[in-house]
Amino acid sequence: MSAVAPILALRKATKKYAGVPAIEDVDFDLLPGEVHAIVGENGAGKSTLTKVMAGVVNLTSGEMLVEGRSVNAQTPTEARELGIAMVFQETSLVPTMTVAQNLYLGQERFFNRLRGIYIAAQQFMQSLQFDVNPTAVVSKLGAAQKQMVEIARAVLHNAKVIIFDEPTASLTPEEKKYFFDLIANLKKRGVSVIFISHALEEALQVSDRITILRDGKHVVTDETRKFDRARIVQAMVGRDLSQTLYGQRKTSVRPQGKRVLSVQNLRMAAMVKNNSLSVFAGQITGVFGLVGSGRTETFKVVAGVAKRDFMHGGEVLLNGRPVRYFVPAAAVRDGIVYVTEERKIEGFFETQSIAGNIYLGLLAKLRGQRTLVSKSEAATVGERWIKRLNIRAISQDVKAIELSGGNQQKVVIAKSLVQEPELIIFDEPTRGVDVGAISEIHQLINRLADEGKAVVVISSYLPEVLSLSDRILVQRMGKVVEEFSALEATEEKIMYAAIH
Amino acid sequence: MIEALKQWTERVLGRGDAAISVPVLDGALKSNRLIEDAEVVAELEAPEDLVSDGSALFVADGARVLRFDGTAAPTVAHTFERTLSALACLPGGGLAIALAGREVRVVGGPHDGRRFDAADGKQLNAINALTAIANGRLLASDGSQAHPPERWKYDVMELGRSGRLIEFNLADGSARERAAGLAYAFGVGAVADDAAWVCESWRHRVVQVGGAQAGRVAQTGGASSGRAVVDGLPGYPSRIAPAAGGGWWLTCFTLRTQLVEFVLREPAFRKRMLKEIDPRYWIAPALTSGNTYLEPMQGAHLKTMGVVKPWAPPRSYGLVIRLDAQGLIRYSLHSRFDGKHHGIVAAVERDGWLYLLAKGPRRLLRLSIAAAQASLAAS
Numbered sequence: 001m002s003a004v005a006p007i008l009a010l011r012k013a014t015k016k017y018a019g020v021p022a023i024e025d026v027d028f029d030l031l032p033g034e035v036h037a038i039v040g041e042n043g044a045g046k047s048t049l050t051k052v053m054a055g056v057v058n059l060t061s062g063e064m065l066v067e068g069r070s071v072n073a074q075t076p077t078e079a080r081e082l083g084i085a086m087v088f089q090e091t092s093l094v095p096t097m098t099v100a101q102n103l104y105l106g107q108e109r110f111f112n113r114l115r116g117i118y119i120a121a122q123q124f125m126q127s128l129q130f131d132v133n134p135t136a137v138v139s140k141l142g143a144a145q146k147q148m149v150e151i152a153r154a155v156l157h158n159a160k161v162i163i164f165d166e167p168t169a170s171l172t173p174e175e176k177k178y179f180f181d182l183i184a185n186l187k188k189r190g191v192s193v194i195f196i197s198h199a200l201e202e203a204l205q206v207s208d209r210i211t212i213l214r215d216g217k218h219v220v221t222d223e224t225r226k227f228d229r230a231r232i233v234q235a236m237v238g239r240d241l242s243q244t245l246y247g248q249r250k251t252s253v254r255p256q257g258k259r260v261l262s263v264q265n266l267r268m269a270a271m272v273k274n275n276s277l278s279v280f281a282g283q284i285t286g287v288f289g290l291v292g293s294g295r296t297e298t299f300k301v302v303a304g305v306a307k308r309d310f311m312h313g314g315e316v317l318l319n320g321r322p323v324r325y326f327v328p329a330a331a332v333r334d335g336i337v338y339v340t341e342e343r344k345i346e347g348f349f350e351t352q353s354i355a356g357n358i359y360l361g362l363l364a365k366l367r368g369q370r371t372l373v374s375k376s377e378a379a380t381v382g383e384r385w386i387k388r389l390n391i392r393a394i395s396q397d398v399k400a401i402e403l404s405g406g407n408q409q410k411v412v413i414a415k416s417l418v419q420e421p422e423l424i425i426f427d428e429p430t431r432g433v434d435v436g437a438i439s440e441i442h443q444l445i446n447r448l449a450d451e452g453k454a455v456v457v458i459s460s461y462l463p464e465v466l467s468l469s470d471r472i473l474v475q476r477m478g479k480v481v482e483e484f485s486a487l488e489a490t491e492e493k494i495m496y497a498a499i500h
Numbered sequence: 501m502i503e504a505l506k507q508w509t510e511r512v513l514g515r516g517d518a519a520i521s522v523p524v525l526d527g528a529l530k531s532n533r534l535i536e537d538a539e540v541v542a543e544l545e546a547p548e549d550l551v552s553d554g555s556a557l558f559v560a561d562g563a564r565v566l567r568f569d570g571t572a573a574p575t576v577a578h579t580f581e582r583t584l585s586a587l588a589c590l591p592g593g594g595l596a597i598a599l600a601g602r603e604v605r606v607v608g609g610p611h612d613g614r615r616f617d618a619a620d621g622k623q624l625n626a627i628n629a630l631t632a633i634a635n636g637r638l639l640a641s642d643g644s645q646a647h648p649p650e651r652w653k654y655d656v657m658e659l660g661r662s663g664r665l666i667e668f669n670l671a672d673g674s675a676r677e678r679a680a681g682l683a684y685a686f687g688v689g690a691v692a693d694d695a696a697w698v699c700e701s702w703r704h705r706v707v708q709v710g711g712a713q714a715g716r717v718a719q720t721g722g723a724s725s726g727r728a729v730v731d732g733l734p735g736y737p738s739r740i741a742p743a744a745g746g747g748w749w750l751t752c753f754t755l756r757t758q759l760v761e762f763v764l765r766e767p768a769f770r771k772r773m774l775k776e777i778d779p780r781y782w783i784a785p786a787l788t789s790g791n792t793y794l795e796p797m798q799g800a801h802l803k804t805m806g807v808v809k810p811w812a813p814p815r816s817y818g819l820v821i822r823l824d825a826q827g828l829i830r831y832s833l834h835s836r837f838d839g840k841h842h843g844i845v846a847a848v849e850r851d852g853w854l855y856l857l858a859k860g861p862r863r864l865l866r867l868s869i870a871a872a873q874a875s876l877a878a879s
Contacts, residue, residue: 033520256527256827262732264521265758276524315521320731322516471527483526488879 005068007032007054007192008084008161013062015048021467022048023216030161035183035193037207037224039200041236041406041434046196053194054086055079058486079454083160083443086169087150095139099125099132099149103156128152129178133176142291147171151179155186162186163194166432168202173462173495174290180206198434199461200232212236233435250486252469257281258319260423260454261302261336266314268306271297273478274314279423279456284449286469286486287458290498294478296341299425303338303345304331318423332364339413341431341458347412350401354393354411355382357400361415385414390440406437413444424448425456430464442468462491474498511765518765522756523734525706528821528829532879534872535818536839538856538865542566542574546583547864549629549739550846550857553589557848557855559864562582565595568864578607585649588630588638590670596638598627601649604640604668611636611670617665619675626652627666629739633690638668639678641685641698652684653784656702656736657763657770660684665698665709679709687739689748697729697748697827699737704756706730706737706827729738729827735819738786738845743822747830749847749854752819756783759797759813773812788860789815808838816842816860831876834868841865 006029013026022484023045030036038046051057052064055073064071066082077085092500093102100114100121121134125185126152130148138146162222168176183193183206197203203210204224212235213222221234249493272294279285289295300306302316304325316323320336328338340346348357359378363370382396389410393403400411409429424431427446430438445468449455459465465472472489474482474497482497510516525531546562556569563583566574576596586598586847594609602624606614617624619642626643633639644655654660663682668675679685683702690696695711708727730737730862735752743749763770763783773782783796788806795815802812818835835841843860849869856865 224550259527259732261525264519264523276521276526278526280527310513312520315519317732320728322519324515473526480524480526483530485879487877 004031004064006030007067009065010049010052010063011063013049013052013064014060015052015057016060021060021216021238023052023213026213026216026218028211028218028221030140030194031209031212032192033187033190035195035206037195037197037203037210038213039197039203039210039232039236040213040219041404044213044236044434046213047165048216049213050086050165050194050196051055053079053084053161054163055084056086063254080157080159083158084163085154085157085159085161086163086165087147087154088165093138093146093149093153095137097138098134099138099141101134102138102149103134103153105153118213124156125152128155128182135439148175151182155182159191161192161194163196163197166198167195168197168199174499176202182432183362196434197437197451200229200435203232204229212331236435243281250467250470253486254283254449256283256470257452257454260319262315262317262320263298264315264317265313266298266301266316267309268294268297268301269309271338271478272301272308275479276314277473277480281422281454282449282452283470284455284457284468285447286465286472287456288460288462288465288472288494288498289475291460293475295475296427298475299338299427299456299458302331303333303336303425304328305338305340309402310414313327329364329367332421333367335346335420336425337416337419338425339421339427340427341428343408343412346399348415351399353397353399354386354391354397354403355379356415357411358382358385358418365419372418381418385418385444389414389417389444404434404437406433406441409433409437409441413441417448421453423454423456425458428460429457429460430461465494466491520758520761520765522758522761523732525734525755525834529734529832531834531836532832532876533836533839534833534867534875535820535835535841535844535856535865538841538867541568541855541864541866544862544864545570547857547859547862548584548845549587550848550855550864551587551589551595552850552855554745554850557850557864558587558589558595558718559857560587560597565597569638586627586630586640590632590638592636596630596632596670598624598630598640601626601628601643603627604630604638606670613657614670614673615835616668616673616675617666619664620677622664622677624666626663628685628867629686631688631690631696633667633694633696636669636671638670639688639690639696640666640668641682642666643684643686643701652723653779654774655684655781657774657782657784659764660702663700665696679707682707687737687751689740689742695739699738699740699750701738701753704731704736706733706740706750730823735817739847741847742756744849746825748823748825749849750821750823751844751847751856752817753787753843753845753859754822755814755817755819756785757813758762759783760785786860787845789842802837810836810838812837814842818842818844818858818860820844820847820854820856831873833872851867 008030010028014024015022018072040046055076055078100117103121104117118134132145132148210224232353258281259278260281263277266275275298287295301308305328355378359381391407391410457468469486472484473480510518514841523707529613544561547869548560551558556567559566563580564576565578567577568574582600588596590609592609593608598604604616625645626649627640628649629641631639642664644660647655661683663681663685664677667678681796683700685698686701687699693711696709697706705728708729735755738751738753743837814837818841820833822830824830840861841858844856846857848855853866854869
């Protein structure tokens with residue numbers, strides 16, 4: 001393989017933010033028609049590396065070569081002209097436009113016929129086996145469907161190199177299969193694919209070569225067949241985590257305490273249909289379901305983030321008392337917190353400091369009891385939670401946006417836990433989080449249940465559901481259809497219930 | 501005025517008391533077939549109650565008390581002139597029995613012949629459970645002041661709130677009301693501090709009356725004395741019996757369904773149904789079902805491709821709940837909709853076995869508690 005000239009190469013690539021290197025002296029080769037996985041912990045420099053290639057950020061020093069020619073792509077448009085397209089972790093679609101309009105954005109003719117682009121978009125989406133309505137407005141789509149549109153747009157641009165940043169994080173197992181087929185098709189057409197994923201199994205499954213980064217530096221690049229999960233993890237974190245993360249099946253479950261939450265015959269538009277479930281103290285209740293099964297919506301209603309049907313919407317009972325929240329603050333005061341799956345949109349204030357974000361969480365709980373905001377209290381609270389959750393940052397005054405995904409997630413969790421909740425709902429708690437942070441977040445979730453809190457973990461990642469939960473609820477088409485004890489559950493049983 | 505407006509709004513929007521919802525069978529209430537698979541000890545004629553004195557079981561069967569002492573056939577211990585509605589073994593020997601719900605009588609023991617037919621000036625009407633407590637006293641649940649025990653369906657359909665907890669003093673023959681306004685008192689168990697746990701069937705809960713932590717729980721449509729120790733049950737609780745090692749066995753004679761909950765919120769419909777339809781075919785809780793095509797729920801609601809769906813909304817069901825001493829549900833035993841062992845009204849634990857009285861099929865059942873626990877642990 002090394003005899004073939006790379007289509008894209010980086011030499012001694014270095015990118016510094018305010019003097020701090022995000023990547024340093026990285027050498028990277030992408031061969032024609034290969035699928036190349038880049039893995040590393042959050043903060044390892046994967047996103048920066050790929051953003052350099054896609055023209056989103058520019059190198060501080062070093063060189064980028066496309067087909068052996070030194071280039072300097074200053075903008076994504078220039079990179080696209082060089083045949084490099086990137087599908088971002090957070091979608092870059094225009095939310096107020098339709099799917100078809102987004103697909104053809106920047107390719108419009110002088111006169112546009114909407115019907116024409118809808119038909120073309122429909123045919124194109126069908127060719128990719130993506131079930132997305134081209135006339136739908138993007139803001140109304142779920143995370144998985146947005147991701148599909150993003151992928152489709154890159155494919156549509158006929159790029160020679162397509163970079164996927166966490167493409168499968170929001171996809172269901174079925175959608176993932178389609179996605180992997182799509183990658184295989186792109187490969188056949190000679191397109192080179194760069195693939196960033198925290199799901200190491202996916203990297204092992206779809207890639208030809210793997211590059212591992214750690215702390216902004218290149219650690220190793222080798223053929224995928226020479227890797228296994230343990231070797232990747234060890235290279236990523238410099239220690240062996242494979243046994244602590246998803247490595248062991250549960251041999252016992254926590255006994256259930258009192259029924260903290262009872263959802264009875266809940267209805268919410270077409271998403272939640274007559275859904276009933278309970279959550280008990282001192283246990284982790286795992287909730288699994290495919291995208292669109294109404295898991296997130298059910299618990300958003302519980303936490304006051306969304307509203308159930310105005311008429312005959314069912315009941316939510318907290319400790320036996322019927323509750324109906326119109327805003328999350330009321331739920332927070334009653335001891336319910338929801339740790340969102342969309343942390344960058346709903347989870348924190350990105351321009352606020354770590355301490356500021358955590359303190360805001362406390363203020364939400366204490367609404368009406370504070371007339372003045374205390375900076376010293378914010379600093380104390382921030383310091384306590386940074387230490388408790390092991391948030392890695394130079395100081396508590398660092399802005400949330402400057403943190404890696406794992407540390408941002410810890411800030412979101414700290415912001416919730418500072419409210420001393422009785423019921424904690426984690427929605428995809430480790431999505432887009434590196435393996436080191438995943439392990440820490442899992443330990444934290446287990447600790448909360450051990451302390452007697454009622455914990456809900458909504459996850460699309462089956463090994464996570466199996467390793468964390470004491471009981472597992474499977475949701476399909478808007479309602480819970482099956483319950484398993486962690487002792488009896490297997491991936492096959494859960495998936496069967498989720499699909500059939 | 502404000503309350504009336506609130507009720508009207510809730511009714512229109514289907515919220516609050518007008519929300520037609522039922523608790524789900526999940527967690528410790530997850531369904532299984534343990535009652536359905538239980539061994540049949542005896543077929544009975546008209547079983548009502550089941551108790552044990554430690555060495556033998558006594559079953560109130562019609563007007564007879566049957567004694568099961570481990571031998572093959574039961575013996576008739578007593579026969580009375582009227583049907584029995586409740587039974588209790590007294591610590592000093594002898595039995596306390598309730599006759600047609602209207603009279604409590606002591607048979608045998610130091611208080612032999614003692615009779616009660618009223619408490620606080622009110623006639624006993626639907627005594628359905630008895631339990632002996634310290635100092636020669638006896639607690640009784642009087643289900644309803646409006647209907648006798650066999651007409652319990654009328655009481656649920658009329659949203660009866662006239663149940664009482666009564667204490668009889670066997671020594672001096674006095675009787676006093678300890679709680680009133682209960683939504684069908686059905687089952688009583690004695691706890692420490694002179695307190696008692698009473699099942700309120702139509703409010704789907706168990707309340708504590710008396711004792712250090714007693715309080716007053718206000719309910720819409722009436723008030724009852726007591727603190728809810730088990731609330732939001734998915735079924736209609738019946739009797740409660742102590743479990744070995746602490747805690748309780750709580751039986752539920754059937755499950756709640758959305759259809760019945762809906763009917764209970766429709767006074768005009770209920771009124772017509774009570775007037776025009778045979779009680780056997782009411783949309784109401786039942787002890788047995790599936791016997792005739794005239795029953796209200798039929799077709800695809802209950803069957804798919806000719807096979808009865810175990811998860812279908814049941815008219816009748818078999819449910820026994822194991823509670824710990826604080827009222828937390830530890831696990832449960834079930835006979836689902838496709839089963840026959842429905843209408844469980846009493847449970848007694850003895851020598852590692854749990855004996856159950858299934859009023860629907862008129863059977864005395866038993867199952868090994870250790871085997872049931874092992875089965876639940878494996879699932």
